[in-house]
Amino acid sequence: MTQKNNNAGKDNDMILNLAPKILELLKGVNQLELENFSMEIGDLDLFIPSSGFSVPASSPPGAPAPIRPTTLINEQYTPLMTDYPGKIREVTLGATRAEGGSRSGTVTIGGATTPAYADRVRLPPHRPVISLDVFDMPVSLPKVLKENVGEVMDHPAEWAKMNVKKFGADVITIHLMSTDPLFRDATPADAVRTVEDVLQAVDVPLIIGGCGDPKKDAAVFTAISEMAAGERLLLNSVTLDMAEQKSLRTVATSAKENGHLLLAFTGLELNNAKELNRRLYEYIPPEQIVMDLTTVALGYGLEYSFTIHERARYAALMGDTELAHPVISAATNAWAAREAWMKMPPEYGSRELRGPIWETINAVTLLLAGIDLFLMMHPAAVLTLRDVIARLEKHPGALHEPIADWVGVRL
Numbered sequence: 001m002t003q004k005n006n007n008a009g010k011d012n013d014m015i016l017n018l019a020p021k022i023l024e025l026l027k028g029v030n031q032l033e034l035e036n037f038s039m040e041i042g043d044l045d046l047f048i049p050s051s052g053f054s055v056p057a058s059s060p061p062g063a064p065a066p067i068r069p070t071t072l073i074n075e076q077y078t079p080l081m082t083d084y085p086g087k088i089r090e091v092t093l094g095a096t097r098a099e100g101g102s103r104s105g106t107v108t109i110g111g112a113t114t115p116a117y118a119d120r121v122r123l124p125p126h127r128p129v130i131s132l133d134v135f136d137m138p139v140s141l142p143k144v145l146k147e148n149v150g151e152v153m154d155h156p157a158e159w160a161k162m163n164v165k166k167f168g169a170d171v172i173t174i175h176l177m178s179t180d181p182l183f184r185d186a187t188p189a190d191a192v193r194t195v196e197d198v199l200q201a202v203d204v205p206l207i208i209g210g211c212g213d214p215k216k217d218a219a220v221f222t223a224i225s226e227m228a229a230g231e232r233l234l235l236n237s238v239t240l241d242m243a244e245q246k247s248l249r250t251v252a253t254s255a256k257e258n259g260h261l262l263l264a265f266t267g268l269e270l271n272n273a274k275e276l277n278r279r280l281y282e283y284i285p286p287e288q289i290v291m292d293l294t295t296v297a298l299g300y301g302l303e304y305s306f307t308i309h310e311r312a313r314y315a316a317l318m319g320d321t322e323l324a325h326p327v328i329s330a331a332t333n334a335w336a337a338r339e340a341w342m343k344m345p346p347e348y349g350s351r352e353l354r355g356p357i358w359e360t361i362n363a364v365t366l367l368l369a370g371i372d373l374f375l376m377m378h379p380a381a382v383l384t385l386r387d388v389i390a391r392l393e394k395h396p397g398a399l400h401e402p403i404a405d406w407v408g409v410r411l
Helices: 002-025 143-152 156-165 188-201 214-227 240-244 248-258 270-281 302-317 331-336 351-367 379-392 403-408
Strands: 090-093 107-110 129-135 171-175 206-209 234-238 261-265 289-292 328-330 373-376
Touching: 129 156, 129 379, 143 156, 143 351, 156 171, 156 188, 171 188, 188 206, 188 214, 214 234, 214 240, 214 248, 234 248, 234 289, 240 248, 240 270, 248 261, 248 270, 261 270, 270 289, 270 302, 289 328, 302 351, 328 331, 328 351, 331 351, 331 373, 351 373, 351 379, 373 379
Parallel strands: 129 171, 129 373, 171 206, 206 234, 234 261, 261 289, 328 373
Antiparallel strands: 090 107
């Protein structure tokens, strides 16, 4: 027993002698790895400093329960007035007799200096314009659309007249579908006669829609441009495909010489929109260009279409002059969605309501992205959009609804 204690004492002395040397070796060392190391620990005491640490006191017995609020806290809201360096160009459609045309009036779009309806004090200088569609040949339309125009579908001029007098169209869009080589392949001379008839039937500005074939559209637009010199038509549309086929210059030059406008169409790609505009600047002033960035139906990419239009508008307001053009939206593309017109289970509602609602949602969504001109078809959608615009344009002082009460309203 004594010999064992003596050995333990020698080990302790050896460790104590090594300790200073170990400390000297470990100077400046932040991390140490030990191999084949073991340690025996007895009782472990844990000490927690009391400073900076407190235990919440429990509520005394019998304390009153917190008072539940019954009203909202009234706070004053001051809107932030943001000034942007850019401005959307103003473009005027149509020309009166004094201006070299035959229209009873004109419509001007563009001119915005703020995002759409983001500033209730500085509203857009020009109210968005609505154009109603007319086709130069019978086309397949959903029943809910056809029932409004069925009696005039064979007569484009009468169709246009009804859209103005009955449905209050600001502008008429005549789609020259018969010129499509895959349909009737009507000649440019046929298209000219159709446009002449519509010009005589109505006195509002016109948008001339092509068939989508770049080569045929170029020939048709050039012929119509020369016939209707001075009318300030909007030729719908010119594309990058026309540029590749060397016909963009022909159409743009004819539009400039005869005082018309061009609709630059691209498919949801801002770089393409900028490129097409740059090419057009070589032949025609920027004040004669309107953009179509493509409208996609609800359920088929409407949210992406909204994003593209919003990005274009913000870029223009921040100084990008290549995107500082008024923009149109073909809200009628909503009818490309099957859900807008097909027969569905009762819980989806009737087609008579579902279709107009689909078109309205398309229009209202892009209205908030800054659209200046809408192409539409259903009268109910037109009336609804106009009502929404009127409400958005009310001065804040004209709003009598107790908006704060909306939070607790019971429906």
